Amino acid sequence: MAKKVTFLGLGVMGFPMAGHLAAAGHEVAVYNRTTSRAEAWVAKHGGRQERTPAAAAKGASLVFACVGNDDDLRSIVYGETGALAGMEKGAVFIDHTTASAEVAREIAAAAAESNLHFLDAPVSGGQAGAENGKLTVMVGGEPPIFEQAKPVIDSYARSCVLMGPVGSGQLTKMVNQICIAGLLQGLSEGMNFAQRAGLDGKRVVEVISKGAAQSWQMDNRALTMLEGEFDFGFAVDWMRKDLGICLAEAKTNGARLPVTALVDQFYAQVQARGGQRWDTSSLIQLLAKD
Numbered sequence: 001m002a003k004k005v006t007f008l009g010l011g012v013m014g015f016p017m018a019g020h021l022a023a024a025g026h027e028v029a030v031y032n033r034t035t036s037r038a039e040a041w042v043a044k045h046g047g048r049q050e051r052t053p054a055a056a057a058k059g060a061s062l063v064f065a066c067v068g069n070d071d072d073l074r075s076i077v078y079g080e081t082g083a084l085a086g087m088e089k090g091a092v093f094i095d096h097t098t099a100s101a102e103v104a105r106e107i108a109a110a111a112a113e114s115n116l117h118f119l120d121a122p123v124s125g126g127q128a129g130a131e132n133g134k135l136t137v138m139v140g141g142e143p144p145i146f147e148q149a150k151p152v153i154d155s156y157a158r159s160c161v162l163m164g165p166v167g168s169g170q171l172t173k174m175v176n177q178i179c180i181a182g183l184l185q186g187l188s189e190g191m192n193f194a195q196r197a198g199l200d201g202k203r204v205v206e207v208i209s210k211g212a213a214q215s216w217q218m219d220n221r222a223l224t225m226l227e228g229e230f231d232f233g234f235a236v237d238w239m240r241k242d243l244g245i246c247l248a249e250a251k252t253n254g255a256r257l258p259v260t261a262l263v264d265q266f267y268a269q270v271q272a273r274g275g276q277r278w279d280t281s282s283l284i285q286l287l288a289k290d
């Protein structure tokens with residue numbers, strides 16, 4: 001059933017996600033800090049553009065957001081022009097930003113004070129997943145609130161799963177990023193080793209990707225790593241933000257993340273080489289011959 005919804009933050013991810021909501025027949029209002037992107041979105045998809053998150057959130061039953069980090073999120077949620085100030089009783093704020101579990105719990109508490117609901121719902125699948133409507137969405141919150149939002153989230157999701165109470169979506173996304181960090185370092189070392197051993201890297205990948213070493217990263221990144229192509233994909237700056245969140249959470253739950261901490265430092269070296277916007281597979285650059 002068509003709903004009145006709002007989308008805040010029309011970046012690489014938010015722009016196509018909001019587009020899928022419009023394509024599914026929902027009445028969409030948008031806000032973006034840089035207004036030209038909101039204008040471009042309305043020109044492409046129709047709907048309504050507003051100058052503040054509060055104005056965009058007015059009248060919506062579901063308010064979605066996808067901005068950069070914890071502080072960006074706070075700046076669109078709180079205050080007179082923030083989303084919570086514009087939302088009507090019973091409405092749900094759904095956050096797709098990759099942020100901390102702590103900020104999720106904080107905003108959920110602030111929302112509850114105004115009789116509003118909150119779900120943390122970070123995504124995996126990248127720009128391609130957002131554009132194709134095939135994201136994996138990991139959600140934290142109350143089951144009845146999740147049930148309200150899920151059919152709408154399904155407009156851009158291949159999978160949308162409730163993981164537990166508020167914060168559980170972000171914690172699940174942290175597990176995702178921890179797994180990817182170590183895996184990419186292993187893949188970098190393997191590809192670099194193949195090159196130095198004089199093997200045909202492409203043939204190596206063809207063979208070993210049929211066996212136990214197979215991974216999404218191998219299927220989608222090994223060949224571009226061998227070619228030294230990194231000007232696309234998931235930016236190192238974003239990965240460092242995410243690993244910072246994981247390492248901070250590990251301090252509170254006691255998990256040991258020795259490899260993740262090491263790979264985080266490798267990414268700092270990639271940044272120092274000017275690779276802030278390179279894809280996360282650029283770790284292999286640090287192993288290249290000078």
Ligand SMILES: NC(=O)c1ccc[n+]([C@@H]2O[C@H](COP(=O)([O-])OP(=O)(O)OC[C@H]3O[C@@H](n4cnc5c(N)ncnc54)[C@H](OP(=O)(O)O)[C@@H]3O)[C@@H](O)[C@H]2O)c1
Binds near residue numbers: 073076124127233234
């Ligand atoms: N890109 C990926 O492959 C990917 C995959 C999974 C998860 N994510 C996560 O999804 C989130 C968004 O990523 P993205 O790639 O879409 O980033 P992006 O292209 O840089 O877009 C960020 C969006 O947030 C807005 N924003 C940032 N700070 C703000 C502030 N203080 N106040 C208001 N708006 C603000 C930006 O507005 P302006 O247009 O004005 O700058 C823009 O709309 C991040 O948390 C990222 O980690 C990204």
